[in-house]
Amino acid sequence: MLSIVLIGTGNVAQQLHAAMSNNEEVKIIQVIGRDKKKLAPFNNSLKTATGYESIADADIYIIAVNDDSIATVSQHFTNKSGLIVHTSGSMPLSVLPTSARRGVFYPLQTISLDRKIDFSEVPICIEAEKSEDYKLLKELANAISDQVQIMTSDQRKAVHLAAVFVNNFTNHLYHIGNEICNEAGVPFTILNQLILETAKKATQTPVLKAQTGPAIRNDKHTMKKHSELLNNKDYREIYSVLSNSIQKTHGKKL
Amino acid sequence: MLSIVLIGTGNVAQQLHAAMSNNEEVKIIQVIGRDKKKLAPFNNSLKTATGYESIADADIYIIAVNDDSIATVSQHFTNKSGLIVHTSGSMPLSVLPTSARRGVFYPLQTISLDRKIDFSEVPICIEAEKSEDYKLLKELANAISDQVQIMTSDQRKAVHLAAVFVNNFTNHLYHIGNEICNEAGVPFTILNQLILETAKKATQTPVLKAQTGPAIRNDKHTMKKHSELLNNKDYREIYSVLSNSIQKTHGKKL
Numbered sequence: 001m002l003s004i005v006l007i008g009t010g011n012v013a014q015q016l017h018a019a020m021s022n023n024e025e026v027k028i029i030q031v032i033g034r035d036k037k038k039l040a041p042f043n044n045s046l047k048t049a050t051g052y053e054s055i056a057d058a059d060i061y062i063i064a065v066n067d068d069s070i071a072t073v074s075q076h077f078t079n080k081s082g083l084i085v086h087t088s089g090s091m092p093l094s095v096l097p098t099s100a101r102r103g104v105f106y107p108l109q110t111i112s113l114d115r116k117i118d119f120s121e122v123p124i125c126i127e128a129e130k131s132e133d134y135k136l137l138k139e140l141a142n143a144i145s146d147q148v149q150i151m152t153s154d155q156r157k158a159v160h161l162a163a164v165f166v167n168n169f170t171n172h173l174y175h176i177g178n179e180i181c182n183e184a185g186v187p188f189t190i191l192n193q194l195i196l197e198t199a200k201k202a203t204q205t206p207v208l209k210a211q212t213g214p215a216i217r218n219d220k221h222t223m224k225k226h227s228e229l230l231n232n233k234d235y236r237e238i239y240s241v242l243s244n245s246i247q248k249t250h251g252k253k254l
Numbered sequence: 255m256l257s258i259v260l261i262g263t264g265n266v267a268q269q270l271h272a273a274m275s276n277n278e279e280v281k282i283i284q285v286i287g288r289d290k291k292k293l294a295p296f297n298n299s300l301k302t303a304t305g306y307e308s309i310a311d312a313d314i315y316i317i318a319v320n321d322d323s324i325a326t327v328s329q330h331f332t333n334k335s336g337l338i339v340h341t342s343g344s345m346p347l348s349v350l351p352t353s354a355r356r357g358v359f360y361p362l363q364t365i366s367l368d369r370k371i372d373f374s375e376v377p378i379c380i381e382a383e384k385s386e387d388y389k390l391l392k393e394l395a396n397a398i399s400d401q402v403q404i405m406t407s408d409q410r411k412a413v414h415l416a417a418v419f420v421n422n423f424t425n426h427l428y429h430i431g432n433e434i435c436n437e438a439g440v441p442f443t444i445l446n447q448l449i450l451e452t453a454k455k456a457t458q459t460p461v462l463k464a465q466t467g468p469a470i471r472n473d474k475h476t477m478k479k480h481s482e483l484l485n486n487k488d489y490r491e492i493y494s495v496l497s498n499s500i501q502k503t504h505g506k507k508l
Contacts, residue, residue: 067476090476108444110451110466114459117451123444149444158438159445161480162431166445167452168467169496170424174456175465175503177416184412190377190403191413191420192457194363198421199453201369202428203446211429212364213422222321222344226415234499241495242423245488249429 002026002140005056005082007073008064009033009042012087012107016064016144017042019119025143030056052076060085060140062105063096071095074102083133089160092153093127103128103137106156107145110167123147125156176235183231208249215243216250256280256394259310259336261327262318263287263296266341266361270318270398271296273373279397284310306330314339314394316359317350325349328356337387343414346407347381357382357391360410361399364421377401379410430489437485462503469497470504 004020006013006028013031020026031042032049039048047056055061061077063070063086070086077084078097085105086096096102104127109117124141126148128134134150141148151159174195181188201210214222223243230236258274260267260282267285274280285296286303293302301310309315315331317324317340324340328350331338338350339359350356358381363371378395380402382388388404395402405413428449435442455464468476477497484490 067473090479109448110455110464115455121447123447125444147444147447149440151440155438155440157479157483158434159440161483162434162442162445163448164467164480164493165427165434166431166449168465168469168500169427169492170449170452171456171461171464171466172496172500172503173419173423173427174461176499177420178461180412180416180419184409186403186405186409186413188416189457190362190379190401191416193375193377193401194417195420195424195453195456197371198364198424199449201364202425202449203443205368207425207428207432210364210425211422212425213418215422219321225344225411226418229411229415234495234502237495238423238499239418241488241491242426245430245492246422246426248488249426 002060002136002143003056003058004028004140005030005032005058005061006064007032007061009035009038010064010066013062013064014041015117015119016062016087016107019117019144023143026140029058055080058082060105060136062087067091074100083128083136085137089125089156089163092157093129094153101130101133103133104153104156105137105140106160108159108163119144120146123149125149125151125159127151127153127156173238176238179232179235180230211246211250213246215246218247256314256390256397257310257312258282258394259284259286259312259315260318261286261315263289263292264318264320267316267318268295269371269373270316270341270361273371273398277397280394283312309334312336314390316341321345328354337382337390339391343379343410343417346411347383348407355384355387357387358407358410359391359394360414362413362417373398374400377403379403379405379413381405381407381410427492430492433486433489434484465500465504467500469500472501 020028030047033039042048059082061084063073065073067088074096078099083101083103084096085103087105089106093104106125107122109122122145124145126137126141128137178188227236274282284301287293296302313336315336315338317327319327321342332351332353337355339357341359343360347358360379361376363376376399378399380391380395382391432442481490
């Protein structure tokens with residue numbers, strides 16, 4: 001069984017904790033977090049600590065703190081013999097101290113506390129420097145997920161950027177759709193099936209072929225009417241920039 | 255049983271035809287299309303016509319042609335006693351001849367021929383001018399869908415615009431994510447779960463609350479790195495315009 005020390009009390013830490021609880025192959029033996037209150041949810045079943053004075057010995061130390069704190073926090077683990085990993089998509093492996101056995105354990109999912117995540121479906125992107133560390137990380141990742149992907153820091157950075165487009169930016173487009181519906185007095189839920197089908201399609205057929213709408217048809221009349229309908233200047237700009245990019249992608253001129 | 259004449263042979267016409275086949279409450283009695291070849295799929299079970307000389311008498315005439323042709327095509331039905339409807343999201347009811355009983359029957363879904371659609375889940379937005387015509391359209395819509403929504407031409411226009419954001423533009427963001435993955439040598443399928451969960455979340459919880467990512471965190475360092483990673487100038491502009499709009503929406507400054 002792999003022994004884990006988890007550092008952090010935020011979304012990622014809590015979701016990992018949930019995924020690793022009652023797991024036969026992994027055991028979190030300690031959770032470290034600065035804020036006593038935030039440690040409270042972990043208190044019942046686990047040893048917790050608010051500082052780095054008495055870090056337990058573990059096979060793997062998972063640093064699940066925000067990107068800017070990874071470098072500082074990881075300095076407390078340089079004399080440990082276990083593997084130190086962070087969980088960030090955008091930070092390279094090299095942010096961890098060179099003197100340590102180091103790696104990355106990045107769960108690729110939109111993680112928020114109010115939604116229970118089925119971790120078995122979440123891809124875990126792993127990186128290490130030695131084959132035995134890869135073996136260890138694979139064991140850890142396989143214990144909670146069916147999808148484990150080895151990738152370099154550069155590849156992970158690219159995937160993280162792609163995730164910003166398909167998750168963060170897409171969600172903002174949903175928000176704009178929501179606002180347009182609200183203003184027109186139509187329930188946003190009318191778009192539910194369209195949103196779900198668009199997503200499902202993207203996972204099953206080539207997205208380039210799935211492109212529809214006024215931009216790819218070069219339907220200038222509809223595009224003009226749409227632009228006039230948008231009261232918000234930023235939304236008009238988004239409409240124009242995205243339509244333009246769709247037309248360039250598909251070899252058409254605005 | 256409602257008798258239907260279907261005008262058009264494109265995606266919408268074919269999907270409606272499929273949804274209305276073997277339906278106990280609706281019967282398509284004729285399909286009209288200019289192109290003999292495109293009428294072929296309808297030939298087996300139905301009367302077809304390439305012109306408007308011998309239009310069958312029906313309860314409802316569904317004009318499922320492209321937006322620009324609706325006005326012209328509908329002129330052939332002015333002396334009919336049945337209800338004439340078009341299927342367009344962006345065209346008003348008033349594009350149909352005033353002398354006719356007229357309405358709109360707009361299925362809100364991304365319709366492409368290569369995907370079988372479960373019409374029972376597709377919202378049908380209907381509009382008419384008289385209560386008996388609303389009754390007729392409801393009957394037709396309920397025969398193929400569980401979600402029927404009455405809306406005005408202005409509301410439908412707004413919904414159509416919202417659909418461009420959540421479907422067309424979202425699909426383009428998927429395409430950009432796909433390209434970024436390709437360039438990095440990572441399979442796009444790694445984003446499947448993220449894409450599906452983002453969509454599912456939007457249908458279940460408020461999208462405004464679901465917003466995550468570097469823009470809402472005002473993580474300037476990551477945003478700068480992302481911008482540098484993007485080789486395509488248009489994608490950089492999309493990144494910047496969307497990040498800016500997210501920050502304004504959530505009261506932050508770039």
